[in-house]
Amino acid sequence: MKHFNYRFLALIFIIFASCGGPDALVINTVNRDGSVDRKIILTWDKDEFNLEECQVPVDSTWSIGKVMEISEKGDTTWTLTAEKHFDSVTEINLDYTSYGGPNSKMKRKTEFLKRFRWFNTTYYFEEKIEKAIDGYPASDFFTKEELHFFYMPQSMVEELGSGSDSTMVDSILNIIEEKQDAWLGASLVKAAIDEVEYFNQFEKTNPVDIELIRSREKVFTEAISDFEGNETEMIDSIMGEGYYEKYKTVFDTSLSVMEDKFQVAVDADSYLVQCIMPGSLIATNGYIDSNSNILWNVDGESFVSEDYIMWAESTLKNRWAYIVSILFVAFVATGFVIRKLKRRGY
Amino acid sequence: MDNYEKFIQKARENRIDPGIAEKLKTRILDATGSNAGTNYRTLMVRILFGWTEIPLLRTGMVVASFTVVLLILIQQGIIVDRIGSLESRIISTNTESILQFQKEMMHANATLVTMSDNVFSDDSIKVAGEDLLSLVRSYRELQVRYDELLEVVGEINSGDQIKKLPGRDKLKL
Numbered sequence: 001m002k003h004f005n006y007r008f009l010a011l012i013f014i015i016f017a018s019c020g021g022p023d024a025l026v027i028n029t030v031n032r033d034g035s036v037d038r039k040i041i042l043t044w045d046k047d048e049f050n051l052e053e054c055q056v057p058v059d060s061t062w063s064i065g066k067v068m069e070i071s072e073k074g075d076t077t078w079t080l081t082a083e084k085h086f087d088s089v090t091e092i093n094l095d096y097t098s099y100g101g102p103n104s105k106m107k108r109k110t111e112f113l114k115r116f117r118w119f120n121t122t123y124y125f126e127e128k129i130e131k132a133i134d135g136y137p138a139s140d141f142f143t144k145e146e147l148h149f150f151y152m153p154q155s156m157v158e159e160l161g162s163g164s165d166s167t168m169v170d171s172i173l174n175i176i177e178e179k180q181d182a183w184l185g186a187s188l189v190k191a192a193i194d195e196v197e198y199f200n201q202f203e204k205t206n207p208v209d210i211e212l213i214r215s216r217e218k219v220f221t222e223a224i225s226d227f228e229g230n231e232t233e234m235i236d237s238i239m240g241e242g243y244y245e246k247y248k249t250v251f252d253t254s255l256s257v258m259e260d261k262f263q264v265a266v267d268a269d270s271y272l273v274q275c276i277m278p279g280s281l282i283a284t285n286g287y288i289d290s291n292s293n294i295l296w297n298v299d300g301e302s303f304v305s306e307d308y309i310m311w312a313e314s315t316l317k318n319r320w321a322y323i324v325s326i327l328f329v330a331f332v333a334t335g336f337v338i339r340k341l342k343r344r345g346y
Numbered sequence: 347m348d349n350y351e352k353f354i355q356k357a358r359e360n361r362i363d364p365g366i367a368e369k370l371k372t373r374i375l376d377a378t379g380s381n382a383g384t385n386y387r388t389l390m391v392r393i394l395f396g397w398t399e400i401p402l403l404r405t406g407m408v409v410a411s412f413t414v415v416l417l418i419l420i421q422q423g424i425i426v427d428r429i430g431s432l433e434s435r436i437i438s439t440n441t442e443s444i445l446q447f448q449k450e451m452m453h454a455n456a457t458l459v460t461m462s463d464n465v466f467s468d469d470s471i472k473v474a475g476e477d478l479l480s481l482v483r484s485y486r487e488l489q490v491r492y493d494e495l496l497e498v499v500g501e502i503n504s505g506d507q508i509k510k511l512p513g514r515d516k517l518k519l
Contacts, residue, residue: 023449023451043445117421119421120421153444154447155447159439159443274444281429282429284432286435287437288437289444329414332408333411335397338391339398
């Protein structure tokens with residue numbers, strides 16, 4: 001069974017967030033009929049792109065182009081651009097289910113809704129990534145302002161950090177770093193206890209006292225960040241010597257399952273998602289750039305303990321509805337005017 | 347008295363009201379031709395706006411009009427309010443600068459990986475990966491500015507001065 005050294009959780013996320021392969025920017029252009037034009041831009045310092053290793057599904061059915069450029073610093077950058085038209089989000093979801101790349105264990109789903117509201121038609125698009133483990137949401141540990149930076153793409157953080165609010169930004173980033181361990185630790189403990197409880201129900205001969213373990217959740221949470229040993233030693237140190245061995249079957253299975261789920265977030269290959277909506281944007285949980293495009297960062301931290309939903313809503317005026325409505329109101333007003341004139345004998 | 351005299355007697359007793367006769371005359375004229383154009387307009391007005399004479403319909407139309415106006419105002423108000431709340435999410439970057447940043451990070455990462463092959467065992471210190479990455483990026487930026495400065499003062503010479511940059515050999519940049 002794998003053993004995790006939980007002390008290095010946050011460090012794992014930081015180091016593995018963007019190492020290795022090309023960086024990816026996924027651009028979704030959502031059309032009024034629900035179709036999506038998807039464009040993926042991969043940038044790398046070598047011409048060794050492997051579409052099967054891309055962070056999102058891409059294959060030879062896409063229109064692919066490649067460009068090489070040399071910067072003023074003498075850096076060679078290869079940029080691969082892949083484009084494809086999807087008639088509906090259903091096709092994107094089908095691609096996700098058949099995808100076998102590095103992020104294949106991430107459960108992703110897109111959704112599109114069109115709502116007719118007489119004067120306006122609203123368009124809603126979302127891409128959801130299911131949580132890796134059943135931990136605590138980040139909002140339980142971070143304030144609204146901290147969350148704003150927590151989910152922010154690195155390029156934006158850097159830009160704000162070099163601006164006039166750099167002191168404030170640095171301060172918030174330090175707070176986030178301090179709280180991150182606590183949040184991850186608490187989420188892992190909760191997820192582990194939930195898994196123990198789930199597998200415990202199948203253990204008829206030697207079940208664990210789950211209430212006792214749950215009552216020690218806080219102790220486990222405090223211990224997890226600093227404990228040097230593995231989970232066997234940690235459980236024994238809190239519950240008593242030999243406790244792990246006594247209920248080995250349940251603990252082995254549940255912790256193994258929990259670690260596999262957590263590994264999905266650790267192994268996640270990060271990328272950026274940009275969305276262009278029809279009409280005027282009215283709501284989103286993403287970051288809006290100077291061209292009114294919406295941007296999100298996808299990495300392991302964003303979906304480790306809660307579903308990560310990237311959504312945007314826009315609206316388009318229905319001009320004909322305005323015309324019909326104004327004509328109707330004018331018609332009613334005219335009726336009353338004529339009635340008044342008739343009464344006066346005109 | 348013969349029948350004729352009886353008829354006259356009856357007619358005198360049941361005289362026609364002159365007002366009714368006048369109305370009858372007008373209706374015959376309307377129907378037959380000289381007031382036909384005016385009659386069509388009147389008919390259309392009656393068809394289109396006849397509902398104003400029925401209290402229930404009149405009230406219904408008023409309510410419908412007010413509802414339409416209210417709907418416009420509420421919908422637009424909600425939209426304006428929601429757009430206003432987007433202000434906190436606006437950033438100053440764009441796609442081009444995002445891609446530029448990605449490229450820079452990628453090259454800085456590559457440099458970091460290269461540097462890890464040249465470990466100084468004697469005086470090495472431990473630093474956080476992020477800080478080192480930031481340092482490498484700053485160094486690369488400084489490198490560009492240094493080259494530009496040399497070009498401006500006209501002292502650049504096929505890279506000889508660049509080779510003399512402190513620490514450049516060790517970092518193999």
